[in-house]
Amino acid sequence: MGMSKWWKSAVFYQLYPRSFQDSNGDGVGDLQGIISRLDYLSWLGVDALWLSPIHPSPQVDFGYDVSDYCGIDPLFGDKELFLELLDEVHRRGMRLILDGVFNHCSIAHPWFQRAARGEKQEWFHFRSRPNNWTSAFGGSAWSWNREAEKYYLHTFLSEQADLNWSNPEVEEAVLDVLHYWLKLGVDGFRLDVFNCYHKDRSYRDNPTRWSPLALLSRLVYPYLSQHHRYDRDRPELRESLQRMRSVVESYDGVLLGETLDEQFRYDNAAPYALDQQLQLTFNFRLLHSKYSAPDFHQAISSWVHDLGSEGWPTWALSNHDFPRHATRWGIRSPEHQLRRMKQLALLSLTLKGTPCLYYGEELGLKEGKLRRAELQDPVGRRYWPFFQGRDGARTPMPWNERGGFSEEKPWLPYGKGVSDVATQQGEEDSLLCWYRQVLTIRKRHPTLQLGAMSLEAEDPQLLAFERTDDEARFRVVLNLSERPISVHIAGEPLCSSASFSS
Numbered sequence: 001m002g003m004s005k006w007w008k009s010a011v012f013y014q015l016y017p018r019s020f021q022d023s024n025g026d027g028v029g030d031l032q033g034i035i036s037r038l039d040y041l042s043w044l045g046v047d048a049l050w051l052s053p054i055h056p057s058p059q060v061d062f063g064y065d066v067s068d069y070c071g072i073d074p075l076f077g078d079k080e081l082f083l084e085l086l087d088e089v090h091r092r093g094m095r096l097i098l099d100g101v102f103n104h105c106s107i108a109h110p111w112f113q114r115a116a117r118g119e120k121q122e123w124f125h126f127r128s129r130p131n132n133w134t135s136a137f138g139g140s141a142w143s144w145n146r147e148a149e150k151y152y153l154h155t156f157l158s159e160q161a162d163l164n165w166s167n168p169e170v171e172e173a174v175l176d177v178l179h180y181w182l183k184l185g186v187d188g189f190r191l192d193v194f195n196c197y198h199k200d201r202s203y204r205d206n207p208t209r210w211s212p213l214a215l216l217s218r219l220v221y222p223y224l225s226q227h228h229r230y231d232r233d234r235p236e237l238r239e240s241l242q243r244m245r246s247v248v249e250s251y252d253g254v255l256l257g258e259t260l261d262e263q264f265r266y267d268n269a270a271p272y273a274l275d276q277q278l279q280l281t282f283n284f285r286l287l288h289s290k291y292s293a294p295d296f297h298q299a300i301s302s303w304v305h306d307l308g309s310e311g312w313p314t315w316a317l318s319n320h321d322f323p324r325h326a327t328r329w330g331i332r333s334p335e336h337q338l339r340r341m342k343q344l345a346l347l348s349l350t351l352k353g354t355p356c357l358y359y360g361e362e363l364g365l366k367e368g369k370l371r372r373a374e375l376q377d378p379v380g381r382r383y384w385p386f387f388q389g390r391d392g393a394r395t396p397m398p399w400n401e402r403g404g405f406s407e408e409k410p411w412l413p414y415g416k417g418v419s420d421v422a423t424q425q426g427e428e429d430s431l432l433c434w435y436r437q438v439l440t441i442r443k444r445h446p447t448l449q450l451g452a453m454s455l456e457a458e459d460p461q462l463l464a465f466e467r468t469d470d471e472a473r474f475r476v477v478l479n480l481s482e483r484p485i486s487v488h489i490a491g492e493p494l495c496s497s498a499s500f501s502s
């Protein structure tokens with residue numbers, strides 16, 4: 001049994017297949033497109049790729065509504081092409097993980113269709129009366145199914161029916177899916193909202209949250225107005241995750257779990273990264289922070305503290321669900337913007353833990369601005385104009401001056417205001433070359449991958465920490481203010497974004 005823990009030193013790169021590279025002129029990215037860009041990814045220096053879902057799906061939630069866990073959606077290619085991709089990734093010394101969406105499946109999945117007909121209905125949550133649970137995508141979490149003449153549960157869209165994890169057959173089926181892909185050579189899974197798998201067996205109502213914000217959200221977004229005591233983070237989860245881990249570990253794979261955060265607290269991710277559950281979980285407190293040294297400090301120290309010596313942190317500044325950090329933490333002046341983005345890259349690539357980059361962040365890609373008619377994300381369409389949805393974070397990768405993503409009109413328009421891969425590759429001072437440089441330094445120094453970390457005391461402007469092991473000692477000092485600050489640094493800096501004088 002391999003236990004190499006390669007995932008501790010690896011840098012992950014999430015790519016959203018619909019938007020990376022189109023090869024057949026339908027305006028949507030595909031597997032052949034990804035294959036053609038693998039040389040770029042190995043030039044950049046990332047170690048593992050995470051692909052957002054590529055399985056057959058009605059694409060109502062763009063692949064997060066799976067209708068066949070063991071297939072490849074024809075939109076992206078087929079099984080043979082996927083195996084070629086996997087092979088090409090491995091040939092370059094990289095790894096590949098899939099997105100495992102097992103809290104729910106599409107209502108077009110044969111499992112749901114069968115259940116609606118009355119066969120194996122216990123694979124889902126069918127009830128004659130709904131309780132008060134709410135959907136993370138708005139409204140009640142229950143919808144009526146005419147065929148079954150019952151309500152069924154969906155934590156997200158009504159097209160995404162929650163699987164019933166209390167039924168051991170469901171877990172067995174998921175373990176079979178894991179075996180299926182791992183046997184083919186896949187290196188693990190990112191687990192979509194894993195902490196929602198189990199639900200209270202007697203479907204008790206969730207208690208109300210009594211805060212001003214919660215009351216306000218009651219009308220617009222009731223999900224925030226409850227304590228999710230009974231519809232997620234259930235105790236049964238622990239053993240399910242341990243069983244999944246032991247399957248994945250027997251192939252030397254990794255499980256990287258997306259935690260649906262406990263609002264404003266962010267303390268529910270760490271426990272799942274302990275005790276032989278998942279190797280890695282996401283905690284989005286840093287991602288949700290204000291751009292400020294004290295806020296970053298608190299986000300980092302609490303996450304590291306909660307994980308203790310057993311857990312291993314994961315860091316992500318952007319992903320396909322949140323506005324890109326170049327916009328969230330953006331600043332008008334292009335010069336300051338570039339420095340900021342360089343510091344943020346340095347932060348995520350030198351903190352102790354596994355960084356997970358999001359395609360395009362290496363270019364400083366900003367959130368795309370879309371007109372209402374261009375919106376694709378069902379959540380954006382539902383909540384516009386209060387919330388524009390997630391399309392802005394999913395715009396096509398700009399490869400060259402003409403775009404280079406597709407010969408035809410892309411499914412989403414290109415974002416604006418950032419230069420493309422080819423241009424940045426030719427400019428030594430670009431953000432892209434900076435990412436590559438920091439990735440190279442990280443690869444050369446195991447201290448930056450596995451060394452211990454000590455965070456220096458909180459400061460209003462500076463965020464500083466040390467990485468040490470028997471071999472070396474690194475001090476990373478970031479100036480999060482817009483003014484130069486003098487800092488004494490012993491020795492020559494390995495790299496500097498020149499936002500402070502030393």
Ligand code: GLC
Binds near residue numbers: 065192
């Ligand atoms: C996760 C995914 C998101 C998806 C949702 C429902 O949060 O990251 O994109 O819409 O789960 O599957």
